Amino acid sequence: xxxxxxxxxxxxxxxxxxxxxxxxxxxxxxxxxxxxxxxxxxxxxxxxxxxxxxxxxxxxxxxxxxxxxxxxxxxxxxxxxxxxxxxxxxxxxxxxxxxxxx
Amino acid sequence: xxxxxxxxxxxxxxxxxxxxxxxxxxxxxxxxxxxxxxxxxxxxxxxxxxxxxxxxxxxxxxxxxxxxxxxxxxxxxxxxxxxxxxxxxxxxxxxxxxxxxxxxxxxxxxxxxxxxxxxxxxxxxxxxxxxxxxxxxxxxxxxxxxxxxxxxxxxxxxxxxxxxxxxxxxxxxxxxxxxxxxxxxxxxxxxxxxxxxxxxxxxxxxxxxxxxxxxxxxxxxxxxxxxxxxxxxxxxxxxxxxxxxxxxxxxxxxxxxxxxxxxxxxxxxxxxxxxxxxxxxxxxxxxxxxxxxxxxxxxxxxxxxxxxxxxxxxxxxxxxxxxxxxxxxxxxxxxxxxxxxxxxxxxxxxxxxxxxxxxxxxxxxxxxxxxxxxxxxxxxxxx
Numbered sequence: 001x002x003x004x005x006x007x008x009x010x011x012x013x014x015x016x017x018x019x020x021x022x023x024x025x026x027x028x029x030x031x032x033x034x035x036x037x038x039x040x041x042x043x044x045x046x047x048x049x050x051x052x053x054x055x056x057x058x059x060x061x062x063x064x065x066x067x068x069x070x071x072x073x074x075x076x077x078x079x080x081x082x083x084x085x086x087x088x089x090x091x092x093x094x095x096x097x098x099x100x101x102x
Numbered sequence: 103x104x105x106x107x108x109x110x111x112x113x114x115x116x117x118x119x120x121x122x123x124x125x126x127x128x129x130x131x132x133x134x135x136x137x138x139x140x141x142x143x144x145x146x147x148x149x150x151x152x153x154x155x156x157x158x159x160x161x162x163x164x165x166x167x168x169x170x171x172x173x174x175x176x177x178x179x180x181x182x183x184x185x186x187x188x189x190x191x192x193x194x195x196x197x198x199x200x201x202x203x204x205x206x207x208x209x210x211x212x213x214x215x216x217x218x219x220x221x222x223x224x225x226x227x228x229x230x231x232x233x234x235x236x237x238x239x240x241x242x243x244x245x246x247x248x249x250x251x252x253x254x255x256x257x258x259x260x261x262x263x264x265x266x267x268x269x270x271x272x273x274x275x276x277x278x279x280x281x282x283x284x285x286x287x288x289x290x291x292x293x294x295x296x297x298x299x300x301x302x303x304x305x306x307x308x309x310x311x312x313x314x315x316x317x318x319x320x321x322x323x324x325x326x327x328x329x330x331x332x333x334x335x336x337x338x339x340x341x342x343x344x345x346x347x348x349x350x351x352x353x354x355x356x357x358x359x360x361x362x363x364x365x366x367x368x369x370x371x372x373x374x375x376x377x378x379x380x381x382x383x384x385x386x387x388x389x390x391x392x393x394x395x396x397x398x399x400x401x402x403x404x405x406x407x408x409x410x411x412x413x414x415x416x417x418x419x420x421x422x423x424x425x426x427x428x429x430x431x432x433x434x435x436x437x438x439x440x441x442x443x444x445x446x447x448x449x450x451x452x453x454x455x456x457x458x459x460x461x462x463x464x465x466x467x468x469x470x471x472x473x474x475x476x477x478x479x480x481x482x483x484x485x
Binding site (some may be wrong): 038039040041042043044045064066069070073 | 138141142145356357359360406417418419420421422425427428431435436439
């Protein structure tokens with residue numbers, strides 16, 4: 001079980017609990033604004049972009065090359081950017097705070 | 103070679119030089135072939151514009167058969183963003199439960215129809231009907247309207263043997279004009295009426311702008327959806343275990359659909375017009391000449407995809423470009439993905455196996471390259 005907090009672009013804070021699957025799927029199932037997950041999680045659409053709050057980066061680890069290439073062309077991307085379809089829910093994520101990019 | 107095997111004609115050029123060249127009605131095209139370049143090109147709308155003369159970014163060019171600008175497809179930011187803002191919510195309706203229930207009803211009925219026959223041509227008797235009927239949901243128009251669209255045949259713009267047929271295009275344009283006039287006289291809840299009421303940049307859309315959106319909606323989702331569905335059926339036919347696997351493991355269906363869409367890349371490429379002198383892979387592209395973003399080639403780039411020429415049903419990382427990339431990504435992608443999802447759902451529920459009786463390939467002639475994009479005819483027996 002992991003508690004995951006999203007801060008949307010209109011500054012709403014929502015904390016969800018998940019046990020498995022991707023963070024994107026959890027967000028989409030709970031209607032988190034700004035996370036669409038159009039491609040269902042295969043890293044093709046970049047519609048699940050989040051910024052990991054700097055103090056939580058150790059929980060998410062680093063992005064793969066494919067993910068980094070994808071983010072490279074996103075105008076809102078920075079060093080804390082992730083595509084949350086690539087974040088698998090495990091205990092390690094517990095307490096993470098993500099700011100939705102869109 | 104199996105019918106469902108689609109070769110990659112771009113490999114050598116992609117690896118060795120990174121670009122290809124083709125002529126198109128004396129307005130030549132430099133084709134970007136590498137995944138990275140295609141994505142960058144799609145992202146850089148300032149250098150590679152869509153808002154050129156209407157029809158010029160399409161390959162083959164439609165400059166000689168069309169003056170109406172397709173919207174938002176042939177409009178660049180910042181105006182493009184305003185159009186997408188009003189269109190995106192409408193084109194996301196396929197995510198709604200009720201929409202999917204209706205689509206499932208349509209597709210189930212169609213599968214029952216083909217199961218009852220000895221064999222059918224998947225192109226004209228399955229995919230064309232499926233695409234046309236599903237379009238009534240996207241437009242929110244009466245189901246019966248599909249009969250007329252089906253009667254137009256598989257290509258709205260093209261007829262057999264002729265890449266560009268102005269007379270055929272006029273059928274669509276006249277039809278859309280008529281429907282817009284009807285919606286003006288008697289507004290309803292269909293896409294025509296919604297567009298006629300929409301406001302962009304403080305102004306109501308003009309009739310010409312509404313027509314531009316409607317032409318795009320009709321033309322953009324026709325061959326592409328028909329190819330995606332038909333080619334996938336060819337694949338399931340020749341790989342019966344894949345259908346069994348999708349039956350047993352519903353959790354991989356989403357990955358399988360993205361992979362089918364990557365592998366078949368129903369739209370080979372889309373053009374742009376360079377606004378300034380630029381270069382790709384050290385090849386000069388002069389201002390006011392055409393470049394193309396070759397999605398089909400990018401999707402087979404071995405620097406990005408492991409075993410790119412293999413259809414891996416549960417491929418995890420799949421940054422394919424079949425729906426384009428960046429600002430101008432496919433407006434109809436949600437509708438297309440939903441169609442594929444329900445096709446897979448219904449086939450796994452109702453069909454045990456399928457057999458190809460005969461097939462006639464549809465090969466695109468792209469200068470140095472010949473690419474199979476689908477079938478002219480695909481006779482299949484559904485069991």
